[in-house]
Amino acid sequence: MRYELYYWSTIQGRGEFVRLALEEAGADYVDVANLPARRGGGDAALLRRLGDKTLAHPPFAPPFLKAGRLFIGQTANILLFLGPRHGLVPAAEAARSWAHQLQLTIADLVQEIHDTHHPIAGSLYYKDQKKEARRRAADFVANRAPKYLGYFERVLARNPAGDRHLVGARLSYPDLSLFEIVAGLRYAFPRAMARLERRHKRIVALHDRVAARPRIAAYLASGRRLPFSEADIFRRYPELDEA
Amino acid sequence: MRYELYYWSTIQGRGEFVRLALEEAGADYVDVANLPARRGGGDAALLRRLGDKTLAHPPFAPPFLKAGRLFIGQTANILLFLGPRHGLVPAAEAARSWAHQLQLTIADLVQEIHDTHHPIAGSLYYKDQKKEARRRAADFVANRAPKYLGYFERVLARNPAGDRHLVGARLSYPDLSLFEIVAGLRYAFPRAMARLERRHKRIVALHDRVAARPRIAAYLASGRRLPFSEADIFRRYPELDEA
Numbered sequence: 001m002r003y004e005l006y007y008w009s010t011i012q013g014r015g016e017f018v019r020l021a022l023e024e025a026g027a028d029y030v031d032v033a034n035l036p037a038r039r040g041g042g043d044a045a046l047l048r049r050l051g052d053k054t055l056a057h058p059p060f061a062p063p064f065l066k067a068g069r070l071f072i073g074q075t076a077n078i079l080l081f082l083g084p085r086h087g088l089v090p091a092a093e094a095a096r097s098w099a100h101q102l103q104l105t106i107a108d109l110v111q112e113i114h115d116t117h118h119p120i121a122g123s124l125y126y127k128d129q130k131k132e133a134r135r136r137a138a139d140f141v142a143n144r145a146p147k148y149l150g151y152f153e154r155v156l157a158r159n160p161a162g163d164r165h166l167v168g169a170r171l172s173y174p175d176l177s178l179f180e181i182v183a184g185l186r187y188a189f190p191r192a193m194a195r196l197e198r199r200h201k202r203i204v205a206l207h208d209r210v211a212a213r214p215r216i217a218a219y220l221a222s223g224r225r226l227p228f229s230e231a232d233i234f235r236r237y238p239e240l241d242e243a
Numbered sequence: 244m245r246y247e248l249y250y251w252s253t254i255q256g257r258g259e260f261v262r263l264a265l266e267e268a269g270a271d272y273v274d275v276a277n278l279p280a281r282r283g284g285g286d287a288a289l290l291r292r293l294g295d296k297t298l299a300h301p302p303f304a305p306p307f308l309k310a311g312r313l314f315i316g317q318t319a320n321i322l323l324f325l326g327p328r329h330g331l332v333p334a335a336e337a338a339r340s341w342a343h344q345l346q347l348t349i350a351d352l353v354q355e356i357h358d359t360h361h362p363i364a365g366s367l368y369y370k371d372q373k374k375e376a377r378r379r380a381a382d383f384v385a386n387r388a389p390k391y392l393g394y395f396e397r398v399l400a401r402n403p404a405g406d407r408h409l410v411g412a413r414l415s416y417p418d419l420s421l422f423e424i425v426a427g428l429r430y431a432f433p434r435a436m437a438r439l440e441r442r443h444k445r446i447v448a449l450h451d452r453v454a455a456r457p458r459i460a461a462y463l464a465s466g467r468r469l470p471f472s473e474a475d476i477f478r479r480y481p482e483l484d485e486a
Binding site (some may be wrong): 055056057058059060070072073074075077080081094097100101102105108111115119120121123124129132135136139151154159160171172196198213 | 269271298299300301302303313315316319320323324337340341343347348351358362363364366367371375378379382386391397398402403438443458
């Protein structure tokens with residue numbers, strides 16, 4: 001079965017957490033919005049699905065995944081579905097619940113990262129909420145980022161199977177997502193991250209191991225890995241990355 | 244097995260979505276922080292668990308649920324665990340995934356409701372972000388609340404088993420959570436909701452049916468249902484509820 005991933009064509013965004021899982025799994029998938037329009041792709045194809053009145057289970061927003069006749073929405077829910085099908089989570093129910101709990105905490109962090117540059121409204125431009133963004137980003141860098149990173153560092157330190165993975169003794173999908181968090185924070189907040197990384201060495205080591213995995217390394221070097229940008233969740237605005 | 248729910252003693256908050264499921268299920272549970280201290284309760288007992296260094300699976304934040312030896316965190320993840328154990332979700336995997344997807348969309352909405360009064364930082368008082376809150380709440384009332392409510396109204400309308408439930412032909416845990424959303428929005432944004440309810444009659448009817456269920460009605464009339472307040476997620480600040 002070939003999966004169809006529906007996410008915006010030009011950004012990593014929340015879709016990237018799904019792309020990383022599909023790539024690590026070596027899964028057969030098409031990134032619909034990144035197909036040429038003559039092959040049924042483009043953001044227009046995504047928007048058609050999003051507005052499809054015949055769907056009994058309409059998604060609220062991208063990303064969503066078509067798997068056979070199922071349409072599955074919400075990033076963490078897509079990973080909950082893919083994990084056991086592709087060996088990206090242990091078999092035991094307790095471990096799966098724990099992996100999902102971590103993924104939901106990563107989702108909360110992603111929302112807070114997004115809101116550093118959009119604290120007032122997604123419908124407004126950054127320039128129209130720049131003052132508020134400075135206040136929110138200052139709190140993020142001082143309080144929220146250390147709280148989240150401290151948490152994941154602690155989770156690694158306490159893993160009874162060792163500090164190389166978040167869950168059990170092997171790679172699972174939250175590891176892939178934590179890699180993306182580190183890569184994104186390095187892009188968006190290089191000054192703050194240089195400081196934070198010194199206190200979160202297990203997270204940094206996890207990032208490096210994920211980046212070196214053969215399929216992830218191949219993906220990162222490919223054209224499928226879209227660049228970070230200021231139209232995305234992780235944005236490099238130097239005025240938000242002050243000491 | 245008696246569940247232990249860990250959530251702040253004085254607010255509904257995110258814990259309420261779990262309390263409603265436990266109450267509807269008639270489950271055996273203790274609301275730890277609402278037990279007297281002499282019986283091992285109080286917010287101090289919650290904080291002890293939250294800081295318990297022996298937990299291999301530490302929660303990031305309340306609510307979390309102790310179920311036997313498991314500690315389960317993240318509201319939607321707790322409901323994912325409880326749903327199948329208490330008949331609060333259909334048996335088919337596709338229906339469970341759909342219910343969870345809806346719950347995660349409700350979680351996103353809850354975060355946006357919270358941020359109407361705290362757009363800058365949870366660590367600051369409302370009075371210190373009042374100006375920003377007015378801007379954010381205006382966007383919430385004009386754009387975000389209609390988008391979310393329109394979505395859930397559409398989900399009800401499209402349910403092949405009828406528009407009385409979000410998932411299938413029977414009550415499931417997202418119905419209970421949507422009840423709480425309506426009750427909370429009525430408390431926090433009475434003017435906006437009076438207007439919005441006219442266009443979302445299926446959601447309002449669902450709210451009324453949930454409120455009339457015997458166990459929920461008994462719970463709402465009991466002392467266990469904490470009152471809404473301005474220390475909670477849904478806050479009534481008239482200046483944020485303008486036309």
